[in-house]
Amino acid sequence: MTYLDKLKAIQDKNNSWLCIGLDPSLERLRVDFRKWDEPILPYNRAIIDATADLVCAYKPNLGFYLQWGAAGIIALERTIAYIPRDIPIVLDCKTGDIGHTQAAWGNGLFDEWQVDAVTVNPFVGSDAVLPMIGERPDNAVYILARTSNKSATQFQGDLPQESGLSAEVLRQSQTWPTAGHKGYVIGATYPEELAAARRLAPEANFLIPGIGAQGGDLAMSVKYGPDKVAGPLISASRSVIYASGGEDFAEAARAEALRLRDQINLLRQ
Amino acid sequence: MTYLDKLKAIQDKNNSWLCIGLDPSLERLRVDFRKWDEPILPYNRAIIDATADLVCAYKPNLGFYLQWGAAGIIALERTIAYIPRDIPIVLDCKTGDIGHTQAAWGNGLFDEWQVDAVTVNPFVGSDAVLPMIGERPDNAVYILARTSNKSATQFQGDLPQESGLSAEVLRQSQTWPTAGHKGYVIGATYPEELAAARRLAPEANFLIPGIGAQGGDLAMSVKYGPDKVAGPLISASRSVIYASGGEDFAEAARAEALRLRDQINLLRQ
Numbered sequence: 001m002t003y004l005d006k007l008k009a010i011q012d013k014n015n016s017w018l019c020i021g022l023d024p025s026l027e028r029l030r031v032d033f034r035k036w037d038e039p040i041l042p043y044n045r046a047i048i049d050a051t052a053d054l055v056c057a058y059k060p061n062l063g064f065y066l067q068w069g070a071a072g073i074i075a076l077e078r079t080i081a082y083i084p085r086d087i088p089i090v091l092d093c094k095t096g097d098i099g100h101t102q103a104a105w106g107n108g109l110f111d112e113w114q115v116d117a118v119t120v121n122p123f124v125g126s127d128a129v130l131p132m133i134g135e136r137p138d139n140a141v142y143i144l145a146r147t148s149n150k151s152a153t154q155f156q157g158d159l160p161q162e163s164g165l166s167a168e169v170l171r172q173s174q175t176w177p178t179a180g181h182k183g184y185v186i187g188a189t190y191p192e193e194l195a196a197a198r199r200l201a202p203e204a205n206f207l208i209p210g211i212g213a214q215g216g217d218l219a220m221s222v223k224y225g226p227d228k229v230a231g232p233l234i235s236a237s238r239s240v241i242y243a244s245g246g247e248d249f250a251e252a253a254r255a256e257a258l259r260l261r262d263q264i265n266l267l268r269q
Numbered sequence: 270m271t272y273l274d275k276l277k278a279i280q281d282k283n284n285s286w287l288c289i290g291l292d293p294s295l296e297r298l299r300v301d302f303r304k305w306d307e308p309i310l311p312y313n314r315a316i317i318d319a320t321a322d323l324v325c326a327y328k329p330n331l332g333f334y335l336q337w338g339a340a341g342i343i344a345l346e347r348t349i350a351y352i353p354r355d356i357p358i359v360l361d362c363k364t365g366d367i368g369h370t371q372a373a374w375g376n377g378l379f380d381e382w383q384v385d386a387v388t389v390n391p392f393v394g395s396d397a398v399l400p401m402i403g404e405r406p407d408n409a410v411y412i413l414a415r416t417s418n419k420s421a422t423q424f425q426g427d428l429p430q431e432s433g434l435s436a437e438v439l440r441q442s443q444t445w446p447t448a449g450h451k452g453y454v455i456g457a458t459y460p461e462e463l464a465a466a467r468r469l470a471p472e473a474n475f476l477i478p479g480i481g482a483q484g485g486d487l488a489m490s491v492k493y494g495p496d497k498v499a500g501p502l503i504s505a506s507r508s509v510i511y512a513s514g515g516e517d518f519a520e521a522a523r524a525e526a527l528r529l530r531d532q533i534n535l536l537r538q
Contacts, residue, residue, distance in 0.1 A: 023370070063370045067377035070342040077339055094366050096390055098418035101292070101332045108336035121365055121390050123413055123434075125420025144392055149367035151394030154441055155434060165392075165424060165434060172423055 003116055003140040003181045004205060007088050008230040011056045017225070017268075018261045019057040019090070019207070021237025022047065022079060023064040024072075028242045040065070040075035043249075045082055047241050050250040054257045057116075057233050058083050059207075062093035080113050088116040090207065090233065094144060096121030096128040103131040110139050117142060119185055119207070122169050126176045133180025140181035140205070145169050145197055148187025148210030160192035162200065170200040183207060188234075191220035198224040206232040211260075222267040234264055272385055272409040272450045273474060276357050277499040280325045286494070286537075287530045288326040288359070288476070290506025291316065291348060292333040293341075297511045309334070309344035312518075314351055316510050319519040323526045326502050327352050328476075331362035349382050357385040359476065359502065363413060365390030365397040372400040379408050386411060388454055388476070391438045395445045402449025409450035409474070414438050414466055417456025417479030429461035431469065439469040452476060457503075460489035467493040475501040480529075491536040503533055 001009075011017060024040045048058070060079060065072035083089055095105045095118065109118050110132070117140035120128050133139050146152060146159050146166045157164010173182060183205035186197045194217075197206065208221045211234055218234070225232030240260070244252030270278075280286060293309045317327070329348060334341035352358055364374045364387065378387050379401070386409035389397050402408050415421060415428050415435045426433010442451060452474035455466045463486075466475065477490045480503055487503070494501030509529070513521030 025369075025373070061366070061370055061373075063364065063366055063374040063377070066342075067373040067381065069377060069381050070339055070346055072377070073335075073339040073342045092366075094390070095332065095363070096365070096392075097330070097332055097361075097363050098416060100294075101330055104294075104330075104336040105332040108332070108338060108341070112336065112338045121363070121392050122424065123365075123390050123392050124416045124418055125423035125425075127418045127420045147367060147393045149393055149396045151396045154394035155391065155437060156394075168424060 002138055003088065004229045006086070006116065007056060007205070010087055011231050013086070014053055014056060015265065016054055016056045016261045017231040017234050017264050018055050018257060019059050019233035019235040020047070020051055020055050020240050020257060021092070021235055022058055022060040022241065023237045024075070025064065025238070025242070028238070028245065038071060038075060040068070040072065041078050044075070044079045046250040047253050048083060050254040051240070051257045052084055052087065054254070054261050055087065056231070057088045057090055059090040059092050059233070059235055062091060077113065080115060090117045090119065090142065091115045092119045094119050094121045096123050098124055099127045099131055102128055106132045106136070110136055116140065117183070119144065122173060126173070129173065129176055129178065129182065133178045133182070135179050137179040140183055142183040142185045142207040143169060143173055145184040146186050146193050148189045152187065159196045160190075162196055167196070167200060170197060174201055174204070181205060185209065188217040188221045191217060194220050194224040203227055205230055207235060208232050209235045211236055218263060219267050222264060236260055271407060272357065273498045275355070275385065276325060276474070279356055280500050282355070283322055283325060284534065285323055285325045285530045286500040286503050286533050287324050287526060288328050288502035288504040289316070289320055289324050289509050289526060290361070290504055291327055291329040291510065292506045293344070294333065294507070294511070297507070297514065307340060307344060309337075309341065310347050313344070313348045315519040316522050317352060319523040320509070320526045321353055321356065323523070323530050324356065325500070326357045326359055328359040328361050328502070328504055331360060346382065349384060359386040359388065359411065360384045361388045363388050363390045365392050367393055368396045368400055371397055375401045375405070379405055385409065386452070388413065391442060395442070398442065398445055398447065398451065402447045402451070404448050406448040409452055411452040411454045411476040412438060412442055414453040415455050415462050417458045421456065428465045429459075431465055436465070436469060439466060443470055443473070450474060454478065457486040457490045460486060463489050463493040472496055474499055476504060477501050478504045480505055487532060488536050491533060505529055
C-alpha cells in the first residue's frame with residue numbers, strides 16, 4: 001500500500017488530521033514515572049493507548065530519544081513497535097547527508113524500524129532524498145520547506161513572494177524521480193506561506209507543525225493543507241502529551257487530542 | 270580546555286591534520302567479523318588501536334550506526350568511550366532542528382556521550398546552533414557551508430563568487446553569539462570554494478571531507494585549511510578503514526593513514 005493510501009485510510013477511519021508528536025522530555029514526565037530507570041516507553045504506551053483512535057499519525061522526534069543514548073533508542077524502537085500498524089509513523093529526524101550515508105539512514109529507518117515516513121533536510125540537494133525513497137514506493141519523506149521557528153527567515157527566503165530557498169526547494173525537489181511520496185514540512189506560522197507552498201506543490205502532502213500555542217493558524221492549515229488524495233498531518237506535541245503533569249496525564253492527553261481533532265474537523269466543514 | 274586548544278595539542282603531538290571517519294558498513298567488513306552478532310565495536314577498536322598515533326580526530330557518522338537501530342547505537346557509545354580522551358571526537362550527524370529539540374540533541378551528544386564537536390545543518394538558521402554551543406565553551410559545531418557531493422550546487426549557490434546560500438551561511442553564522450567554537454564543513458571538491466570560505470571565515474576551523482578518491486585537492490586543503498590557531502580536519506573514511514578486506518585490515522588502515530598524514534605534511538612544508 002502506498003504511503004498516501006495508508007494515510008488516507010486512517011484519516012477516514014479516525015476522522016482525523018491530527019498527528020501527535022511523541023517527544024519525551026524527562027523533566028515534564030509525571031514524578032512517579034521519573035523514578036523508573038526507563039520511563040519513556042510506559043509513558044508513550046499510555047499516550048498511544050489513550051489517543052490511537054483520534055490520530056492519523058504519530059511523529060516521534062529522534063533527538064528526544066538520542067538524548068538518553070542507547071537507552072532512549074531502545075525506548076524508541078519499542079514505541080515504534082507498539083504503535084498499531086494501520087497508523088503511519090513519521091520519524092522526525094531531519095536527516096540530510098550525502099549519498100551513501102543517506103542510504104544507511106534509509107536502511108535503518110525504513111528497513112530496520114519499518115517507519116512509514118521521515119523528515120529530510122534538503123541543504124545537500126537531491127542526495128538527501130533519492131537514497132531514501134528513490135526505490136521505496138510505500139514510503140515517504142517530508143522535506144523541510146519552511147520551518148516554524150523564529151530564525152527560519154535567516155536563510156529560507158520570501159516564500160509568499162515565491163523567491164529564495166524555500167521556494168527553490170519546493171520547485172526543484174518535485175522534479176526528483178522517486179518511487180515514494182515527497183511531502184513537505186510547512187510551518188503553520190504564517191498563512192501566506194501555506195498558500196504559497198500549496199501553489200508551488202499542488203500534489204504534495206503537508207506536515208504542518210506549529211499549531212497548539214498558535215491556534216489562530218489552524219484555519220489556514222485546514223484551507224491549504226489538503227492535497228488531492230489526503231489531508232495534511234497537523235502536528236502537536238507538548239500541548240497534548242504534557243496536557244497534565246498529574247496522574248491523569250493520559251486522560252488529559254486524550255481530552256486535548258479530541259479537542260484539537262474536533263476543532264480541525266469543524267474548520268473542514 | 271577549549272575545543273581548538275584540544276585540537277591543536279593533538280595536532281602537535283601526532284604531527285597530523287588527518288581525521289578518520291569511523292563509518293561501519295557491514296558488507297565491507299572482513300568476512301569473519303560479519304559472523305559476529307556485534308561486529309562494529311571490535312572492528313572500530315582495531316582501527317583505533319592501529320591509528321591513534323596518526324590522527325587529530327575521529328569522526329563517527331551517526332547514520333552508519335543507526336542503520337542497526339539500538340544495537341548500532343550501543344556500538345557507537347562504546348566506540349566513543351574507547352577513543353583516547355586527548356583525541357577530539359566529531360560526531361557527524363548533520364543535526365538541524367528547532368530550539369527545544371536541538372537542546373535535546375545537545376544534551377545527548379555533549380553531556381551524555383561527551384563528544385567534542387558535532388556537525389550541524391543550518392537550514393533552520395541560528396536555532397540549530399545556539400542550543401548546542403551557546404553556553405558550552407569546550408565544544409564546537411561544524412556548520413555545513415559547502416558539501417562535497419554532486420547535488421550540493423542545487424541550493425548552495427556560487428561560493429567562489431561569494432553569493433548564495435553557502436556564502437550567506439558563512440557570513441551570518443559568524444555573528445551568532447556562542448561560547449563554543451563555530452567551524453565549517455567545506456568539501457575539498459573545488460579549490461576556489463576553499464579559498465572563498467577562508468576569505469569569508471578567517472578565524473574558523475574547517476572540517477574538509479572529500480579527499481581520498483580525489484587526492485588532487487589536498488594541496489588546496491592544506492593551503493586554505495588552517496585557521497590562526499589550528500590546522501583543519503582533513504577527513505577520510507572508507508579509503509582508510511576498508512583499505513583491505515582481508516585479515517590485514519588494521520595494518521592496511523594504518524599504512525593508508527600514515528600515507529595520507531605524510532602526504533598532507535609534505536604539502537605543509
